[in-house]
Amino acid sequence: xxxxxxxxxxxxxxxxxxxxxxxxxxxxxxxxxxxxxxxxxxxxxxxxxxxxxxxxxxxxxxxxxxxxxxxxxxxxxxxxxxxxxxxxxxxxxxxxxxxxxxxxxxxxxxxxxxxxxxxxxxxxxxxxxxxxxxxxxxxxxxxxx
Amino acid sequence: xxxxxxxxxxxxxxxxxxxxxxxxxxxxxxxxxxxxxxxxxxxxxxxxxxxxxxxxxxxxxxxxxxxxxxxxxxxxxxxxxxxxxxxxxxxxxxxxxxxxxxxxxxxxxxxxxxxxxxxxxxxxxxxxxxxxxxxxxxxxxxxxxxxxxxxxxxxxxxxxxxxxxxxxxxxxxxxxxxxxxxxxxxxxxxxxxxxxxxxxxxxxxxxxxxxxxxxxxxxxxxxxxxxxxxxxxxxxxxxxxxxxxxxxxxxxxxxxxxxxxxxxxxxxxxxxxxxxxxxxxxxxxxxxxxxxxxxxxxxxxxxxxxxxxxxxxxxxxxxxxxxxxxxxxxxxxxxxxxxxxxxxxxxxxxxxxxxxxxxxxxxxxxxxxxxxxxxxxxxxxxxxxxxxxxxxxxxxxxxxxxxxxxxxxxxxxxxx
Numbered sequence: 001x002x003x004x005x006x007x008x009x010x011x012x013x014x015x016x017x018x019x020x021x022x023x024x025x026x027x028x029x030x031x032x033x034x035x036x037x038x039x040x041x042x043x044x045x046x047x048x049x050x051x052x053x054x055x056x057x058x059x060x061x062x063x064x065x066x067x068x069x070x071x072x073x074x075x076x077x078x079x080x081x082x083x084x085x086x087x088x089x090x091x092x093x094x095x096x097x098x099x100x101x102x103x104x105x106x107x108x109x110x111x112x113x114x115x116x117x118x119x120x121x122x123x124x125x126x127x128x129x130x131x132x133x134x135x136x137x138x139x140x141x142x143x144x145x
Numbered sequence: 146x147x148x149x150x151x152x153x154x155x156x157x158x159x160x161x162x163x164x165x166x167x168x169x170x171x172x173x174x175x176x177x178x179x180x181x182x183x184x185x186x187x188x189x190x191x192x193x194x195x196x197x198x199x200x201x202x203x204x205x206x207x208x209x210x211x212x213x214x215x216x217x218x219x220x221x222x223x224x225x226x227x228x229x230x231x232x233x234x235x236x237x238x239x240x241x242x243x244x245x246x247x248x249x250x251x252x253x254x255x256x257x258x259x260x261x262x263x264x265x266x267x268x269x270x271x272x273x274x275x276x277x278x279x280x281x282x283x284x285x286x287x288x289x290x291x292x293x294x295x296x297x298x299x300x301x302x303x304x305x306x307x308x309x310x311x312x313x314x315x316x317x318x319x320x321x322x323x324x325x326x327x328x329x330x331x332x333x334x335x336x337x338x339x340x341x342x343x344x345x346x347x348x349x350x351x352x353x354x355x356x357x358x359x360x361x362x363x364x365x366x367x368x369x370x371x372x373x374x375x376x377x378x379x380x381x382x383x384x385x386x387x388x389x390x391x392x393x394x395x396x397x398x399x400x401x402x403x404x405x406x407x408x409x410x411x412x413x414x415x416x417x418x419x420x421x422x423x424x425x426x427x428x429x430x431x432x433x434x435x436x437x438x439x440x441x442x443x444x445x446x447x448x449x450x451x452x453x454x455x456x457x458x459x460x461x462x463x464x465x466x467x468x469x470x471x472x473x474x475x476x477x478x479x480x481x482x483x484x485x486x487x488x489x490x491x492x493x494x495x496x497x498x499x500x501x502x503x504x505x506x507x508x509x510x511x512x513x514x515x516x517x518x519x520x521x522x523x524x525x526x527x528x529x530x531x532x533x534x535x536x537x538x539x540x541x542x543x544x545x546x547x548x549x550x551x552x553x554x555x556x557x558x559x560x561x
Contacts, residue, residue, distance in 0.1 A: 013340075015322035016305055020272075054324040054481075056306025057272050069273065073234035074425060075383045077471045078463050111308055111479065112234040112425075113273060116383035116457070117390045126275045 004040055012043045015051045019058050028059040056110070064099045064106040069123040073112035079119040080133070087134050091141055147369055149377050150353050151393040154245030160280045163287040166248035174359040175255050175293055187260035191355060193363035195375030199238075200228055200311070200348030201424060201452045203441045212335040213343050216262045224344040225263035226320070227254060227352055229270040229277070230304055230311040233424035234475055235457035238379040239349035241391045243270070243277035246353075247284035251299070253352035255288070256359050258297050261345050266299040269316055271306070278303050308479035312528050313346040315481065326483040327528035350379050371397030374440045382408040384458030385415045397443065401435040403456060416461040419544055423452020425472050426533025428540035429459075448540065464560035465545040466552055469537060470498040476534035484527035486520060491534060493517075501549065504556040511549055515542055 007018040018041060022033055029037075029052055038045040052058045070076075070085060085096070088107055092100050099106040115121035118130025129140060153161050153169050166172070178187065192207020216223070227250065231239040243250060250268070258266050270278050278301060285299045307325050309315045314328035317339050338344020354376060358366045367375045374397035383389040387409030394403065400420065404410065411417050419429045422439065428449040430437065437447045444451045459468055477491035494517055497510045518539040521531040542549065552558055 013322040016319065017302075017322070020303065020305055051322065051324055054307065058305050072471075073475055074421075074468060074471050075235055075457055078384060078460070078468065110273065111232050111306075111475065112236070114231050114237040114240045114271075116235055116237050116381065116455070119383060119389075123273060128273075128276075 008040050066125045068107045069110035071113040071121050072109040075116040076120040081120040148393045161246045174356045184260050190363050194358045194366040199350035213261050222342045223263040224339045225258040225266045226346045227268040229349045232308045236424045236453040236455040247280040249353050251284045251288050253355040256355050268301045272303045309481040326481045371395045378454050381455035385412045385460040397438040397440040418461045419459045421457040427452040428536040466502045469541045487526045487531040490521045501552045506553045
């Protein structure tokens, strides 16, 4: 059984797993991808869109190749996450919800990353980085922008 | 001091694999019990141990398990679910347990599922916890290859965000592929849970306690805590302390021991202003409460809750109005929108706090804020999200009354 068939058999219950899977391949869930997934799962497009738009990590708009998830919860806020956000803007020219012109980075705020002992923290792609300051941030962003 | 759940975890070391876990006595309980001891005996020992839910609710685990109808009463599929959707701001204990000793969790799942006669298990981990997802997935595969799972199937579900997924009935909706809005109770999940089947949902830390209780007994577990308290607790401390981190202490240890003994006290140049003892959904306690035991009873007596037991320390160089604004922004953003008081009330609170912090607050705003806990407190909303949000607001308005008044009077934030 192919992957698509396996999701099709599970139907609407597989909605989140399938969206996640498609997003991993295609970067985000376009209207076309959504319609295709709804057909596979045998559910109305609008109902699937209700699911897709509910969750923070399902992207209904294009995002950069690397998504920066900058923790915006209380401890990281206390420990200087706003300064990091300003530094990211200086380096990459993007604020929350924006993508660099070259399509490399998207910056998104994220709920507490569970790294409060290493605040402020953020993820770049799948990798968590803690104890951040401007210097460490510059190293992480490397030669970008 | 006895470390139970973290004794095998080396902060800088590798994830404990199956061989290392077994060398430390791991899976002895599974081998001694599964198929040999009646499931209800396991339920009994967990009930007698006094183990209570470690995700913030502190509901007695044995009572939760006993609320599940027996297999004879309800044949068919039964689910055991681990809530690893750790998103409570200030909380980072489950990450530590899953990344450091994933087999401990898997052994807990095997024993718990056996106790409640579940044939399918899910671990619902938030999607951002990539390392934890990999560690738990690998541990399940190792345990399965070693024949330790028997007929039990354990699935790992990576979540796709939203704090409300940690509410157990919302978690069930999310596992069913739906929007994570909470369900009406009753029926409780134990009676009608995932896909309408009997389901138990337990937090990671709760489940990790089970192998130790089964192995050493209820009396041993009860003796671990301070005084009447049972077991140990994975506490955490963060903010401007010298050694932020995860610390396992006897349940009922004092807040002072955690912040000063483990956390090393405040960093040079910072004073302790107030503490949120168990995540964003608990109320503030002050310097005068530092000798309070970190337990359900102790924190209730201090006017707060134990919550997740992961402490956020607010220092004297941070604006308390700004801190509250951050907390309320979180709750407003993460409200699922299902019930009106939460959906409309929380953004209102956030907007007022923003105005006050930015010097645009009015005297009347403080009165409006003071009314909010009565409108969004326990019993006024569909689930516990808004009442949790009101805990810090209600206590914060009282504790920081002078700072609130100062912002309104001076039309500016003195910390900006």
